Amino acid sequence: MSHQVVTASRLRDGRAVYLTAGKTWSEKIAGSLVAATEDDSNAMLADAQEAADARIVVDPYLVDVTLDDALPTPVTMREKMRATGPSVTYSATQSEYRQVA
Amino acid sequence: MYSYDQYDTQLVNERVAQFRDQVQRRLDGRLSEEEFRPLRLLNGLYLQLHAYMLRVAVPYGTLSSAQLRMLAQIARRYDRGYGHFTTRQNIQYNWTKLEDAPDILADLASVEMHAIQTSGNTIRNTTSDPYAGVAAEELEDPRVYCEIIRQWSTLHPEFTFLPRKFKIAVTASPNDRAAVKVHDIGIAIRKNAEGETGFEILVGGGLGRTPMVGKTIRDFLPKEHLLSYLEAILRVYNLNGRRDNKYKARIKILVHDLGTDAFREQVDAEWENLRGKGPELPPAEMERIRAFFAPPEYEKPGSNxxxxxxxxxxxxxxxxxxxxxxxxxxxxxxxxxxxxxxxxxxxxxxxxxxxxxxxxxxxxxxxxxxxxxxxxxxxxxxxxxxxxxxxxxxxxxxQGLATNNIGLISDIIACPGLDYCGLATARSIPVAQRISTRFADLKRQHDLGELQLKISGCINACGHHHVGHIGILGVDRNNEEYYQITLGGRADENAAIGKIIGRAFSSDDVVDAVETVVNTYVDQRQDDERFIDTYERIGPKPFKEALYDAA
Incomplete structure (x- = not known):
């Protein structure tokens, strides 16, 4: 089987997050725990479901990844965009926003 | 402009309080996600690829300065300093937080705005001509009827769980700028032989995976019957629209399957029960609403x-x-x-x-x-x-807001696509940006003339690609983005669905393909023909040859 990570949306702010080795959630896919076997995947998904029951995240699911130098990269366009997008600089605004923030 | 009365104010404020309580119950565990999801969708709050997206209704596209300032403040305070105006005259915020949503709705309520029915299988924001009330050629201000429909459809108990979402648009000009022929119900204000104004009613238009042009089921509906007739249409749809398959649940499928005449007969039968006793419009109420849209005091042109x-x-x-x-x-x-x-x-x-x-x-x-x-x-x-x-x-x-490209090739409609949307299959925005950059020369754009280019990142067609003179649909092929080109669509009073010109292009090739289409038009056009005129005269063949034969 291909390698997999678990992603979900964080309940409070909806941000895409990834399950880490310490059973915490990271906004960066680079920090995620990678499953190499079906058993690993199932165990991780069970942990994620606990986090969903504890209202930390919403709708966890498994994502197929390839490993480039141990860095997980999603296979599908959708998951690539979810992990690293948006691929566009949102208008002139990004710099403007940073000044405000 | 319309301004809220005590009922509007109470309704919107109660809705904010209700949603604040629902969010609190979700956060403290009294509501599960499954229970909460339909409640947040009834308030326009989606969970998208990267964050919660809040869609705020802009009733028939009309805003006051105070309201627009509030939209700016929300962008600054709760989002990342920007918002996205949509093809249904609404605004979306891409980076909101669930815990902020009740405060955002309260801020909106303070300027008589809300996000009610901007999602879910409900009657959505009624859209209209952006030039309503000021267009030289219109018969009367269509927003009077949009506002009446807004009040009738807001929290209408019978139509809160329709088979699928439901979109209504109203125009009062012979030049349709509201795309009424591609809405679930299109309403066109017309004059009859006696010189009275009333409504032509179209049903069953729509885009998505089964694009259709709406059919006229009544040439002239007297004004006082607007709501009873709409209620009859909605009731027939609510009872008979398919609920087993979400892709076949829109009213266009029902109208298509029954046939226009049979659908009209069902509506008329229902209308017999409602006419005169249902939600008819008393003239005094119509006049009360009309007064809100009375033309302002215009000055005579001065010496300057x-x-x-x-x-x-x-x-x-x-x-x-x-x-x-x-x-x-x-x-x-x-x-x-x-x-x-x-x-x-x-x-x-x-x-x-x-x-x-x-x-x-x-x-x-x-x-x-x-x-x-x-x-x-x-x-x-x-x-x-x-x-x-x-x-x-x-x-x-x-302010960088003087780009003079209205109606030209770089005045592109594009959905958020895979950069933001959980349903998308490909990105739309980067393609729009590359086309806009390729055709940056405004002299060239003006020479090309009116050219409507529309891009959708999936078959749901939020970017209206079916009705673009040039339409682009992003698809996923083995985890790569490809783009299908359609030609000959139009969203105006002569609405037509574009036809796919041939096999899809890779992301690298799609901008060149658009340029080939445009150059073919330039080679073939006669006199002052617009792109769409040339296409309708010569058909797809020369475009197809230019795109595929050389390869």
Whole structure:
């Protein structure tokens, strides 16, 4: 089987997050725990479901990844965009926003 | 403009309180996600790829300066300093938090706005002509009826769980700028032989995976029957629309499967029960609503009008902007000003908080504090004195809001696509940006003339690609983005669904393909033909040959 990570949306702010080795959630896919076997995947998904029951995240699911130098990269366009997008600089605004923030 | 009465205010405030309680119950565990999801969707809050997205209704695209300033403030306070205007005249915020949502709704309520029924299988925001009330050729202000429909459809107990979402658009001009033929119900205000105004009613238009042009089921409906007739249509749909398959649940499928005549008969049978006893419109109520949209006091053109004529003659940049972005007003001495949200290489429909504030200020100074949102994802100042156009243009230029490309190839409609949307199969925005950059030369754009290019990132067609003169649909092929090109669509009074020209293009090749299509038009056009005229005259063959034969 291909390698997999678990992603979900964080309940409070909806941000895409990834399950880490310490059973915490990271906004960066680079920090995620990678499953190499079906058993690993199932165990991780069970942990994620606990986090969903504890209202930390919403709708966890498994994502197929390839490993480039141990860095997980999603296979599908959708998951690539979810992990690293948006691929566009949102208008002139990004710099403007940073000044405000 | 309409302003809330005590019932509107109470309803919206109670809704904020109700949703605040629902969010609290979700956060503390009394509601599961499964229980909560439909409740948040009833308040326009989606969970998208990267965050919660909040869609705020802009009723029939009309905003006051105070409302637009609040939209800017929300962008700044709760989002990342910008918002995205949509093809249904609404605004979306891409980065909101669930825990902030009740406060955002409370802020909106303070300026008589909300997010009710901007999602879910409900009657959505009724859209209209962005030039409503000021267009030279319109019969009357369609917003009177939009507002009546808004009040009737808001929290209508019978129509809160329809088979699928439901979109209504109203126009009162022979030139349709509201795309009424591709809505679930399109309403066109018409005059009959006796000189009375009433409604032509179209049903079953729509885009998505089964695009269809709406069919007229009544040529002339007297005004007082508007709501009883709409209620009859909705009831027939609510009872008979499919609920087993979400892709076949829109009213267009029901109308298509039954046939227009059989559908009309069912509506008429239902209407017999409702007419005269259902939600009819008493003349006094119609007049009460109409008073909110009474034309403002217009000034007679003053002596400085000559300055405007002089500036047009001497300043080429100004003259070009006026030619592309300024439209004739019904009132002598006034103008309708389009503000393009499609700068070169920009994201179609995005506006920063700073830009929203400055448009609100300009509207206050020059346009009687009123702004419109267009389904083309631009803004409009509807009431500008011609004498003020030059100073206003200079101020727009300072804010990067004076791009003079309205109706041209870079005035692109694009959905958020896979950069934001959980349903998308490919990105839309980067393709729009590359096309906008490729055709950046405004001289060339003006030479090409009116050309509507529309991009969707999936078959749900939020980017209206089916009705683009040139339409682009992003698809996923083995985890790579490909783009299918359709030609010959149009969203106006002669609405037509575009036809796929051939096999899809890779992301690398799609901009070249668009340029090949455009160059073919230039080679083939006669006299002043627009792209769509040439296409309708010569058909797809020359375009197909140019795109595929050389390869």
């Amino acid at each position: 009008h000559q300055d405007y004529i002089e500036k047009l003659r001497t300043n080429a940049g100004f003259a070009e902007w006026v030619r592309a972005n300024v439209v004739e007003h019904k009132q002598n001495g006034y103008a309708i000003v389009n503000i393009s949200l499609k700068p070169e290489g920009g994201i179609p429909g995005d506006a920063t908080a700073v830009q929203m504030d400055s448009v609100a200020d300009l509207a206050e100074k020059y346009s009687m504090a009123e702004i419109r949102v267009t389904h083309q994802q631009n803004l409009v100042l509807p009431n500008v004195r011609q004498a003020d156009l030059f100073v206003m243009w200079e101020e727009l230029r300072n």
